[in-house]
Amino acid sequence: xxxxxxxxxxxxxxxxxxxxxxxxxxxxxxxxxxxxxxxxxxxxxxxxxxxxxxxxxxxxxxxxxxxxxxxxxxxxxxxxxxxxxxxxxxxxxxxxxxxxxxxxxxxxxxxxxxx
Numbered sequence: 246x247x248x249x250x251x252x253x254x255x256x257x258x259x260x261x262x263x264x265x266x267x268x269x270x271x272x273x274x275x276x277x278x279x280x281x282x283x284x285x286x287x288x289x290x291x292x293x294x295x296x297x298x299x300x301x302x303x304x305x306x307x308x309x310x311x312x313x314x315x316x317x318x319x320x321x322x323x324x325x326x327x328x329x330x331x332x333x334x335x336x337x338x339x340x341x342x343x344x345x346x347x348x349x350x351x352x353x354x355x356x357x358x359x360x
Contacts, residue, residue, distance in 0.1 A: 249284040249292075257294055257357055258314050267302050275300025277350060284357075296355040303347050306340040309360040313338075316354030321347040 249255055262280035277300025283293040295311075297318070313336040320330045320338070323345035332338060332354070340346070348354075 255284060258355065260294060262294065262296050264296070264298065271302045271304065273301040273303065273347065274349075277302050291360050293358055294355065295358055296353060297348060297350045298353050299350050301347060301349045303345065306342065306344040306346055307360050308342045309340045309358050311338055311340075311356040311358040312336070314355045314357060316350065316352040318348055318350040318354045321349070323347065
């Protein structure tokens with residue numbers, strides 16, 4: 246991890262990230278990849294940058310708040326009754342631990358998360 250020191254700065258939009266394919270059992274469409282870069286841990290809470298390339302994949306969430314920096318996606322919530330979310334730059338979203346989601350990314354999505 247290349248952390249963020251107190252008083253430090255990182256360009257969250259232009260930071261180079263190392264992508265890896267998602268597990269095949271999570272991919273529904275396309276060949277999406279993801280990358281994560283932890284910036285800091287504050288009082289046991291992780292802050293970082295996450296990115297996913299276009300495609301559709303499922304996930305089981307952790308408690309998290311995130312802000313979309315770039316890209317676009319639809320997040321569908323399995324069997325929760327919640328409406329699908331259309332997210333893009335500036336969207337702020339809260340996810341709860343254990344939520345089953347399906348992410349359909351149409352433009353590479355980059356977010357800053359607190360989890």
